[in-house]
Amino acid sequence: MVNYPNGRSQSYSAVPKKQKTLTGLSVAKKGAPKSKSLVAFGKRGMNFEAEINATNDYYLSRGLAVIHKKPTPIQIVKVDYPQRSRAKITEAYFRQASTTDYSGVYKGHYVDFEAKETHQKTVFPLKNFHEHQIVHMSNVLAQRGIAFILLHFAALDETYLLPSSYLITFYYEKNGLKSIPLAYIRENGYKIETNHIPRIPYLEIVNKLCEVQ
Amino acid sequence: MVNYPNGRSQSYSAVPKKQKTLTGLSVAKKGAPKSKSLVAFGKRGMNFEAEINATNDYYLSRGLAVIHKKPTPIQIVKVDYPQRSRAKITEAYFRQASTTDYSGVYKGHYVDFEAKETHQKTVFPLKNFHEHQIVHMSNVLAQRGIAFILLHFAALDETYLLPSSYLITFYYEKNGLKSIPLAYIRENGYKIETNHIPRIPYLEIVNKLCEVQ
Ligand SMILES: [Mg+2]
Ligand SMILES: [Mg+2]
Structure with missing residues:
Protein backbone atom coordinates (compact mmCIF):
# COMPACT_ATOMS: atom_id res chain seq x y z
CA MET A 1 0.00 0.00 0.00
CA VAL A 2 1.52 3.32 -1.03
CA ASN A 3 1.15 6.19 1.40
CA TYR A 4 0.19 9.50 -0.09
CA PRO A 5 0.24 12.74 1.83
CA ASN A 6 -3.16 13.28 3.29
CA GLY A 7 -3.28 16.94 4.18
CA ARG A 8 -6.68 18.11 5.36
CA SER A 9 -5.82 21.66 4.38
CA GLN A 10 -7.34 22.96 1.18
CA SER A 11 -5.97 21.22 -1.86
CA TYR A 12 -4.02 23.09 -4.46
CA SER A 13 -6.21 21.47 -7.08
CA ALA A 14 -8.87 24.06 -6.34
CA VAL A 15 -6.72 26.86 -7.67
CA PRO A 16 -6.98 26.62 -11.44
CA LYS A 17 -10.77 26.60 -11.20
CA LYS A 18 -10.81 29.66 -9.01
CA GLN A 19 -8.44 31.37 -11.44
CA LYS A 20 -11.00 30.89 -14.18
CA THR A 21 -13.75 32.62 -12.24
CA LEU A 22 -11.36 35.41 -11.38
CA THR A 23 -11.44 36.64 -14.96
CA GLY A 24 -8.22 34.99 -16.00
CA LEU A 25 -6.09 36.46 -13.25
CA SER A 26 -3.45 33.88 -12.47
CA VAL A 27 -0.98 34.16 -9.68
CA ALA A 28 0.59 30.81 -10.48
CA LYS A 29 1.43 32.03 -13.99
CA LYS A 30 3.38 34.91 -12.61
CA GLY A 31 5.68 32.70 -10.60
CA ALA A 32 4.34 33.46 -7.13
CA PRO A 33 4.57 30.60 -4.64
CA LYS A 34 1.65 28.30 -5.37
CA SER A 35 0.73 27.71 -1.77
CA LYS A 36 0.08 31.41 -1.32
CA SER A 37 -2.19 31.87 -4.31
CA LEU A 38 -5.05 30.25 -2.39
CA VAL A 39 -5.26 33.02 0.16
CA ALA A 40 -4.20 35.95 -1.99
CA PHE A 41 -7.72 36.85 -3.09
CA GLY A 42 -10.79 38.06 -1.31
CA LYS A 43 -11.55 41.00 0.88
CA ARG A 44 -10.89 39.17 4.09
CA GLY A 45 -7.80 37.36 2.89
CA MET A 46 -9.61 34.11 2.14
CA ASN A 47 -11.36 33.17 -1.04
CA PHE A 48 -14.97 32.11 -1.13
CA GLU A 49 -14.27 28.43 -1.65
CA ALA A 50 -11.81 28.37 1.24
CA GLU A 51 -14.41 30.06 3.45
CA ILE A 52 -16.96 27.39 2.58
CA ASN A 53 -14.43 24.66 3.26
CA ALA A 54 -13.68 26.22 6.65
CA THR A 55 -17.41 26.36 7.35
CA ASN A 56 -17.79 22.70 6.44
CA ASP A 57 -14.85 21.79 8.68
CA TYR A 58 -16.60 23.62 11.50
CA TYR A 59 -19.90 21.81 10.88
CA LEU A 60 -18.08 18.47 10.75
CA SER A 61 -16.13 19.10 13.94
CA ARG A 62 -19.34 20.01 15.81
CA TYR A 93 -5.80 17.78 -17.83
CA PHE A 94 -8.61 19.42 -15.93
CA ARG A 95 -11.99 17.99 -16.82
CA GLN A 96 -15.31 19.73 -16.58
CA ALA A 97 -17.21 18.59 -13.50
CA SER A 98 -20.37 16.64 -14.34
CA THR A 99 -21.98 17.40 -11.00
CA THR A 100 -21.73 20.17 -8.42
CA ASP A 101 -18.85 20.92 -6.07
CA TYR A 102 -20.29 20.09 -2.67
CA SER A 103 -22.42 17.32 -1.29
CA GLY A 104 -23.16 15.64 1.98
CA VAL A 105 -25.68 14.82 4.64
CA TYR A 106 -27.58 16.90 7.18
CA LYS A 107 -30.03 15.12 9.52
CA GLY A 108 -30.50 12.36 6.97
CA HIS A 109 -31.12 14.79 4.09
CA TYR A 110 -28.96 14.79 1.02
CA VAL A 111 -27.46 18.25 0.53
CA ASP A 112 -25.92 19.32 -2.78
CA PHE A 113 -24.65 22.69 -3.87
CA GLU A 114 -22.42 24.68 -6.14
CA ALA A 115 -20.54 27.77 -4.99
CA LYS A 116 -19.71 30.63 -7.32
CA GLU A 117 -18.27 34.07 -7.05
CA THR A 118 -18.61 37.13 -9.29
CA HIS A 119 -17.15 40.60 -9.45
CA GLN A 120 -20.34 41.95 -11.04
CA LYS A 121 -22.50 44.23 -8.90
CA THR A 122 -26.02 43.85 -10.26
CA VAL A 123 -26.16 40.46 -11.98
CA PHE A 124 -24.76 36.96 -11.68
CA PRO A 125 -23.45 35.67 -15.05
CA LEU A 126 -25.04 32.37 -16.10
CA LYS A 127 -21.92 31.30 -17.95
CA ASN A 128 -20.70 30.19 -14.53
CA PHE A 129 -23.10 27.25 -14.80
CA HIS A 130 -22.89 24.42 -17.29
CA GLU A 131 -25.99 22.73 -18.58
CA HIS A 132 -25.01 19.34 -17.14
CA GLN A 133 -24.81 20.99 -13.71
CA ILE A 134 -28.34 22.29 -14.19
CA VAL A 135 -29.43 18.80 -15.22
CA HIS A 136 -27.70 17.35 -12.17
CA MET A 137 -29.55 19.78 -9.89
CA SER A 138 -32.86 18.79 -11.51
CA ASN A 139 -32.04 15.12 -10.94
CA VAL A 140 -31.23 15.81 -7.28
CA LEU A 141 -34.51 17.69 -6.79
CA ALA A 142 -36.41 14.82 -8.43
CA GLN A 143 -34.90 12.52 -5.78
CA ARG A 144 -35.97 14.98 -3.05
CA GLY A 145 -32.47 16.15 -2.26
CA ILE A 146 -31.77 19.68 -1.00
CA ALA A 147 -30.08 21.54 -3.87
CA PHE A 148 -28.96 25.14 -4.02
CA ILE A 149 -26.24 27.50 -5.11
CA LEU A 150 -24.16 29.79 -2.95
CA LEU A 151 -23.43 33.04 -4.75
CA HIS A 152 -20.86 35.51 -3.60
CA PHE A 153 -20.85 39.07 -4.93
CA ALA A 154 -17.26 39.98 -4.14
CA ALA A 155 -17.60 43.69 -4.95
CA LEU A 156 -20.64 44.01 -2.66
CA ASP A 157 -19.34 41.50 -0.10
CA GLU A 158 -22.79 39.89 -0.14
CA THR A 159 -23.53 36.18 -0.18
CA TYR A 160 -26.82 34.51 -1.12
CA LEU A 161 -28.26 31.03 -1.04
CA LEU A 162 -30.58 30.46 -4.00
CA PRO A 163 -32.53 27.19 -4.09
CA SER A 164 -31.72 25.36 -7.32
CA SER A 165 -35.37 25.33 -8.37
CA TYR A 166 -35.13 29.10 -8.98
CA LEU A 167 -31.90 28.74 -10.92
CA ILE A 168 -33.42 25.98 -13.05
CA THR A 169 -36.60 27.95 -13.73
CA PHE A 170 -34.62 31.01 -14.67
CA TYR A 171 -32.21 29.01 -16.81
CA TYR A 172 -34.92 27.43 -18.95
CA GLU A 173 -37.51 30.23 -19.00
CA LYS A 174 -35.14 33.12 -19.56
CA ASN A 175 -32.64 31.37 -21.73
CA GLY A 176 -32.16 34.49 -23.74
CA LEU A 177 -30.67 36.20 -20.71
CA LYS A 178 -27.01 35.76 -19.96
CA SER A 179 -27.20 36.53 -16.28
CA ILE A 180 -29.48 36.47 -13.26
CA PRO A 181 -30.37 39.90 -11.91
CA LEU A 182 -29.40 40.44 -8.29
CA ALA A 183 -33.01 41.51 -7.70
CA TYR A 184 -34.21 38.01 -8.68
CA ILE A 185 -31.70 36.47 -6.28
CA ARG A 186 -32.75 38.80 -3.47
CA GLU A 187 -36.42 38.03 -4.11
CA ASN A 188 -36.11 34.24 -4.25
CA GLY A 189 -32.98 33.52 -2.26
CA TYR A 190 -31.69 34.03 1.25
CA LYS A 191 -28.99 36.45 2.22
CA ILE A 192 -26.29 34.89 4.37
CA GLU A 193 -24.80 37.18 6.97
CA THR A 194 -21.17 36.16 7.14
CA ASN A 195 -19.72 35.42 10.55
CA HIS A 196 -16.38 34.99 12.11
CA ILE A 197 -17.02 31.29 12.90
CA PRO A 198 -18.45 29.69 10.90
CA ARG A 199 -17.67 32.03 8.04
CA ILE A 200 -20.72 31.28 5.91
CA PRO A 201 -23.49 29.88 8.13
CA TYR A 202 -25.60 28.41 5.35
CA LEU A 203 -26.82 25.45 7.42
CA GLU A 204 -29.49 27.56 9.16
CA ILE A 205 -31.11 28.12 5.78
CA VAL A 206 -30.69 24.46 4.80
CA ASN A 207 -32.57 23.60 7.98
CA LYS A 208 -35.47 25.80 6.84
CA LEU A 209 -35.45 24.18 3.40
CA CYS A 210 -35.64 20.73 5.03
CA GLU A 211 -38.65 21.78 7.08
CA VAL A 212 -40.50 23.14 4.06
CA GLN A 213 -39.83 19.95 2.08
CA MET B 1 -13.91 29.80 -20.16
CA VAL B 2 -11.77 26.84 -21.13
CA ASN B 3 -13.57 23.79 -22.43
CA TYR B 4 -12.34 20.46 -21.20
CA PRO B 5 -13.41 17.15 -22.64
CA ASN B 6 -16.33 15.89 -20.68
CA GLY B 7 -16.51 12.18 -21.39
CA ARG B 8 -19.20 10.42 -19.37
CA SER B 9 -17.35 7.14 -19.81
CA GLN B 10 -15.37 5.87 -16.84
CA SER B 11 -12.35 7.97 -16.14
CA TYR B 12 -8.88 6.55 -16.47
CA SER B 13 -8.10 7.99 -13.07
CA ALA B 14 -9.76 4.98 -11.49
CA VAL B 15 -7.08 2.63 -12.74
CA PRO B 16 -4.12 3.13 -10.40
CA LYS B 17 -6.36 2.61 -7.37
CA LYS B 18 -7.78 -0.57 -8.78
CA GLN B 19 -4.29 -1.80 -9.49
CA LYS B 20 -3.42 -1.47 -5.83
CA THR B 21 -6.31 -3.63 -4.72
CA LEU B 22 -5.37 -6.17 -7.34
CA THR B 23 -2.30 -7.15 -5.31
CA GLY B 24 0.09 -5.02 -7.27
CA LEU B 25 -0.81 -6.40 -10.69
CA SER B 26 -0.33 -3.55 -13.11
CA VAL B 27 -1.23 -3.67 -16.74
CA ALA B 28 -0.13 -0.11 -17.34
CA LYS B 29 3.38 -0.93 -16.10
CA LYS B 30 3.74 -3.63 -18.68
CA GLY B 31 3.09 -1.26 -21.53
CA ALA B 32 -0.39 -2.41 -22.47
CA PRO B 33 -2.67 0.31 -23.86
CA LYS B 34 -4.03 2.21 -20.88
CA SER B 35 -7.53 2.47 -22.21
CA LYS B 36 -7.80 -1.31 -22.22
CA SER B 37 -6.60 -1.83 -18.66
CA LEU B 38 -10.02 -0.78 -17.37
CA VAL B 39 -11.76 -3.75 -18.90
CA ALA B 40 -8.97 -6.29 -18.73
CA PHE B 41 -9.95 -7.63 -15.30
CA GLY B 42 -12.94 -9.44 -13.96
CA LYS B 43 -14.67 -12.62 -14.88
CA ARG B 44 -17.18 -10.87 -17.12
CA GLY B 45 -14.71 -8.55 -18.76
CA MET B 46 -15.53 -5.56 -16.56
CA ASN B 47 -14.00 -4.65 -13.26
CA PHE B 48 -16.05 -4.18 -10.14
CA GLU B 49 -15.83 -0.41 -10.12
CA ALA B 50 -16.87 -0.19 -13.76
CA GLU B 51 -19.85 -2.45 -13.00
CA ILE B 52 -20.93 -0.16 -10.18
CA ASN B 53 -20.55 2.86 -12.42
CA ALA B 54 -22.69 1.17 -15.08
CA THR B 55 -25.27 0.37 -12.41
CA ASN B 56 -25.30 4.00 -11.29
CA ASP B 57 -25.70 5.17 -14.89
CA TYR B 58 -28.68 2.85 -15.19
CA TYR B 59 -30.25 4.16 -11.97
CA LEU B 60 -29.69 7.75 -13.10
CA SER B 61 -31.14 7.16 -16.56
CA ARG B 62 -34.28 5.60 -15.04
CA TYR B 93 0.39 12.64 -7.31
CA PHE B 94 -2.44 10.47 -6.13
CA ARG B 95 -3.74 11.44 -2.70
CA GLN B 96 -5.47 9.22 -0.22
CA ALA B 97 -9.21 9.79 -0.25
CA SER B 98 -10.54 11.28 2.99
CA THR B 99 -14.06 10.02 2.40
CA THR B 100 -15.63 7.13 0.51
CA ASP B 101 -15.89 6.63 -3.24
CA TYR B 102 -19.60 6.92 -3.89
CA SER B 103 -22.34 9.21 -2.67
CA GLY B 104 -25.69 10.47 -3.77
CA VAL B 105 -29.39 10.66 -3.12
CA TYR B 106 -32.18 8.10 -3.15
CA LYS B 107 -35.72 9.25 -2.29
CA GLY B 108 -34.32 12.10 -0.23
CA HIS B 109 -31.90 9.87 1.67
CA TYR B 110 -28.19 10.48 1.61
CA VAL B 111 -26.43 7.34 0.37
CA ASP B 112 -22.69 6.82 0.88
CA PHE B 113 -20.56 3.79 0.15
CA GLU B 114 -17.17 2.38 -0.57
CA ALA B 115 -16.60 -0.47 -3.03
CA LYS B 116 -13.79 -2.96 -2.63
CA GLU B 117 -12.67 -6.14 -4.26
CA THR B 118 -10.53 -9.02 -2.98
CA HIS B 119 -9.06 -12.21 -4.37
CA GLN B 120 -9.27 -13.88 -0.97
CA LYS B 121 -11.85 -16.64 -0.58
CA THR B 122 -12.70 -16.71 3.12
CA VAL B 123 -11.89 -13.26 4.47
CA PHE B 124 -11.93 -9.60 3.44
CA PRO B 125 -8.65 -7.85 4.36
CA LEU B 126 -9.17 -4.76 6.54
CA LYS B 127 -6.11 -3.06 5.09
CA ASN B 128 -8.44 -2.07 2.26
CA PHE B 129 -10.00 0.48 4.62
CA HIS B 130 -8.27 3.50 6.08
CA GLU B 131 -9.16 4.80 9.50
CA HIS B 132 -10.37 8.16 8.17
CA GLN B 133 -12.82 6.28 5.95
CA ILE B 134 -14.14 4.47 9.03
CA VAL B 135 -14.44 7.83 10.79
CA HIS B 136 -16.24 9.26 7.77
CA MET B 137 -18.75 6.39 7.81
CA SER B 138 -19.37 6.97 11.52
CA ASN B 139 -19.98 10.66 10.84
CA VAL B 140 -22.43 9.81 8.07
CA LEU B 141 -24.34 7.41 10.32
CA ALA B 142 -24.46 10.06 13.06
CA GLN B 143 -26.19 12.33 10.51
CA ARG B 144 -28.62 9.51 9.66
CA GLY B 145 -27.18 8.84 6.24
CA ILE B 146 -27.28 5.38 4.66
CA ALA B 147 -23.71 4.06 4.72
CA PHE B 148 -22.40 0.71 3.59
CA ILE B 149 -19.64 -1.09 1.76
CA LEU B 150 -19.94 -3.19 -1.36
CA LEU B 151 -17.55 -6.13 -1.21
CA HIS B 152 -16.70 -8.26 -4.19
CA PHE B 153 -15.03 -11.64 -3.74
CA ALA B 154 -13.59 -12.06 -7.21
CA ALA B 155 -12.52 -15.68 -6.78
CA LEU B 156 -16.00 -16.67 -5.60
CA ASP B 157 -17.80 -14.22 -7.88
CA GLU B 158 -19.90 -13.16 -4.89
CA THR B 159 -20.86 -9.61 -3.96
CA TYR B 160 -22.14 -8.41 -0.60
CA LEU B 161 -23.54 -5.22 0.84
CA LEU B 162 -22.46 -4.78 4.46
CA PRO B 163 -23.97 -1.85 6.39
CA SER B 164 -21.15 0.35 7.70
CA SER B 165 -22.29 -0.10 11.29
CA TYR B 166 -21.05 -3.72 11.11
CA LEU B 167 -17.76 -2.70 9.57
CA ILE B 168 -17.25 -0.04 12.25
CA THR B 169 -18.13 -2.41 15.09
CA PHE B 170 -15.78 -5.03 13.72
CA TYR B 171 -13.02 -2.51 13.12
CA TYR B 172 -12.99 -1.19 16.68
CA GLU B 173 -13.90 -4.35 18.60
CA LYS B 174 -11.71 -6.78 16.75
CA ASN B 175 -8.85 -4.48 16.04
CA GLY B 176 -6.39 -7.31 16.51
CA LEU B 177 -7.84 -9.01 13.43
CA LYS B 178 -6.54 -8.07 10.04
CA SER B 179 -9.55 -9.18 8.07
CA ILE B 180 -13.30 -9.72 8.26
CA PRO B 181 -14.34 -13.37 7.95
CA LEU B 182 -16.70 -14.05 5.08
CA ALA B 183 -19.00 -15.72 7.62
CA TYR B 184 -19.39 -12.37 9.46
CA ILE B 185 -20.24 -10.67 6.18
CA ARG B 186 -22.76 -13.37 5.27
CA GLU B 187 -24.36 -13.13 8.70
CA ASN B 188 -24.67 -9.34 8.85
CA GLY B 189 -24.72 -8.31 5.21
CA TYR B 190 -26.82 -8.91 2.13
CA LYS B 191 -25.77 -10.96 -0.84
CA ILE B 192 -26.32 -9.16 -4.15
CA GLU B 193 -27.28 -11.39 -7.03
CA THR B 194 -25.60 -9.83 -10.02
CA ASN B 195 -27.74 -9.17 -13.06
CA HIS B 196 -27.27 -8.35 -16.66
CA ILE B 197 -28.86 -4.88 -16.25
CA PRO B 198 -28.25 -3.37 -13.81
CA ARG B 199 -25.08 -5.30 -13.07
CA ILE B 200 -25.10 -4.87 -9.29
CA PRO B 201 -28.66 -4.13 -8.14
CA TYR B 202 -27.76 -2.78 -4.71
CA LEU B 203 -30.60 -0.23 -4.63
CA GLU B 204 -33.14 -2.87 -3.60
CA ILE B 205 -31.17 -3.39 -0.40
CA VAL B 206 -30.71 0.35 0.11
CA ASN B 207 -34.48 0.63 -0.06
CA LYS B 208 -34.78 -1.90 2.78
CA LEU B 209 -32.21 -0.01 4.83
CA CYS B 210 -34.19 3.23 4.37
CA GLU B 211 -37.36 1.55 5.60
CA VAL B 212 -35.67 0.18 8.71
CA GLN B 213 -34.22 3.60 9.53
MG1 LIG C 1 -17.45 25.22 -8.80
MG1 LIG D 1 -12.19 2.83 -3.25
Missing part, protein backbone atom coordinates in the same frame (compact mmCIF):
# COMPACT_ATOMS: atom_id res chain seq x y z
CA GLY A 63 -21.23 17.01 14.45
CA LEU A 64 -23.72 19.33 12.70
CA ALA A 65 -23.34 18.10 9.12
CA VAL A 66 -21.02 16.04 6.94
CA ILE A 67 -20.43 18.04 3.78
CA HIS A 68 -17.36 17.81 1.60
CA LYS A 69 -16.04 19.37 -1.54
CA LYS A 70 -15.55 16.82 -4.27
CA PRO A 71 -12.05 16.57 -5.72
CA THR A 72 -11.47 18.38 -9.00
CA PRO A 73 -11.90 15.87 -11.82
CA ILE A 74 -8.66 15.24 -13.64
CA GLN A 75 -8.13 13.30 -16.84
CA ILE A 76 -4.91 11.37 -16.43
CA VAL A 77 -2.94 10.63 -19.56
CA LYS A 78 0.50 9.54 -18.42
CA VAL A 79 1.77 8.06 -15.16
CA ASP A 80 5.33 7.13 -14.24
CA TYR A 81 5.92 4.34 -11.76
CA PRO A 82 9.43 4.90 -10.49
CA GLN A 83 10.84 1.94 -8.54
CA ARG A 84 10.40 2.30 -4.75
CA SER A 85 8.65 5.63 -4.97
CA ARG A 86 5.11 6.76 -5.45
CA ALA A 87 3.40 6.97 -8.81
CA LYS A 88 3.96 10.30 -10.54
CA ILE A 89 1.41 11.73 -12.95
CA THR A 90 3.30 13.46 -15.74
CA GLU A 91 0.48 14.41 -18.09
CA ALA A 92 -3.07 15.25 -17.08
CA GLY B 63 -34.68 8.37 -12.47
CA LEU B 64 -34.24 5.85 -9.64
CA ALA B 65 -31.28 7.42 -7.83
CA VAL B 66 -28.55 10.00 -8.35
CA ILE B 67 -25.32 8.38 -7.22
CA HIS B 68 -21.88 9.28 -8.52
CA LYS B 69 -18.32 8.21 -7.98
CA LYS B 70 -16.21 11.03 -6.62
CA PRO B 71 -13.17 11.95 -8.68
CA THR B 72 -9.87 10.51 -7.49
CA PRO B 73 -8.14 13.14 -5.35
CA ILE B 74 -4.99 14.39 -7.01
CA GLN B 75 -2.33 16.64 -5.54
CA ILE B 76 -1.23 18.98 -8.29
CA VAL B 77 2.32 20.25 -8.16
CA LYS B 78 3.03 21.73 -11.57
CA VAL B 79 0.78 23.13 -14.30
CA ASP B 80 1.77 24.48 -17.69
CA TYR B 81 -0.39 27.11 -19.35
CA PRO B 82 0.52 26.95 -23.01
CA GLN B 83 -0.78 29.90 -25.04
CA ARG B 84 -4.08 29.18 -26.80
CA SER B 85 -4.35 25.67 -25.47
CA ARG B 86 -5.71 24.12 -22.33
CA ALA B 87 -3.80 23.93 -19.06
CA LYS B 88 -1.56 20.87 -18.83
CA ILE B 89 -0.70 19.28 -15.51
CA THR B 90 2.90 18.07 -15.68
CA GLU B 91 3.48 16.90 -12.12
CA ALA B 92 0.88 15.47 -9.79
